[in-house]
Amino acid sequence: MSLWEYANPARFMRLTERMLPVLGALAVLTVLMGVIWGFFFTPDDYKQGSTAKILYIHVPSATMAVSAWFMMLAGSLIWLVRRHHVSALAAKAAAPVGMVLTLIGLVTGAIWGQPMWGTWWAWDPRLTSFLILFLFYLGYIALWEAIEDPDTAADLTSVLCIVGSVFAVLSRYAVNFWNQGLHQGASLSLDEKENVSDVFWIPLVIAIVGFGLMFATLVLVRTRTEIRLRRASALMSRQRRA
Amino acid sequence: MKALLIRDLTLAFRAGGGFGLALAFFLLVAVIVPLGVGPLTEILGRIAPGILWVGALLACLLSLDRMFALDYEDGSLDLLATSPMPMEGVVGVKALAHWLVTGLPLTALSPLLGLMLNLPGPGYPWLILSLLLGTPALSIIGAFGAALVVGVKRGGLLLSLLVLPLYLPTLIFGAEVVRRGALGLPVQTPLLLLAAITAGSLGLLPYAAAAAIRICLR
């Protein structure tokens, strides 16, 4: 049986109905584990003091905020190529989640930056590109809301998502150009020297996995909502015609 | 194709067509900013590249929503879709017409506004060159945004929300060229990147815009 079988909405609904309780429980468990470990059982950083604890929400939400866009891109491509409705609706369902995660990344970053850099906001490449990502989410959601016909909306938002991805990457490089970053380097790179030490690393990875599972749960629930609404409006129009 | 271009240009030059509006708006931005920031010449000279580029960008944005919407409403877009000309060509001609009535005159007007904003002397050639290179990208990206919202009633605000993020790379590199040029720094890298964005947009976005229009006309 191929994976595409689950692109059938009815089959998707049945599968996710069984999956959701397990996935949701796992998500709650890992988020709590990572964040509680990070908050209560990690030492303070010698330079940043207790603010290092913000890491366990800041990095996971930022990671998932970017991943969410990639998921939307994949969903849009699948919709345009194979015309599976579930794929388009999943992309639609992911957008608000990604937007809120971007917002969390920005807000926690601003709160962190205040004592560390002495400013709430700086036009640092990473901060700026996240703000730009937020704008892209806004535009994408607004376009979905503006178009009435669902298939037209799915098509146009998919095109926007693909073109937007290219321009989002371009913006990322463009803001790097100013070359005056305050933001610290990668916390999770494979390069040992740049990496944070193990005491911080393990709970951080758990928290990232947890946020990933939470994202998946929320997207599944929202996709199911979209499928139900789509079916409801289809039934409505059939009734009106009858 | 030529007929469509001429028709679009005549419509634009007719009263209320948007030709004068974009230029007047550009002029207004250059007048408003010194009134808000204060008349200190060294501050104005420092921010002039950014103001001029932001002004050009907003002026381009002004007339975008009528690019396809008017033709969509009176049905001529359907006629164009059934004509032998490919939709990509229609988009290209529309963007060209938009550039001829906004981008090109804005570029021509920009040195004068640079003078008002006290842009340092070595910046002028770079200002003209960067606008000449960058405004075609603004027009074609705008055409893509306008194509997305063709079917949306009163899509002007939505259009700005969609198009402005897409304008950011062009804005950043364009303003950077002028800033470096005004300070006498080497400008080669941002200039090449700006040219690359314009070339890439001109090459690829007509297809995306045409696809969007076809979807809307379905």
Place this chain on the structure above:
Amino acid sequence: MPDLGKYAFTVLSAYGATIVLLAALIAVTWVQSRRAKSRLAEIEVSSETGSV
């Protein structure tokens, strides 16, 4: 409760803001899901009685 030192307010407000935003997202998702479920159930019932 760990000793957060002089940055207590910073850390707690970051966590607080995150919890508020996530709670809002989850609440909205839940309410929308419930609403869609009941709407669909309603329509399915009426369409069955209507078509027979």
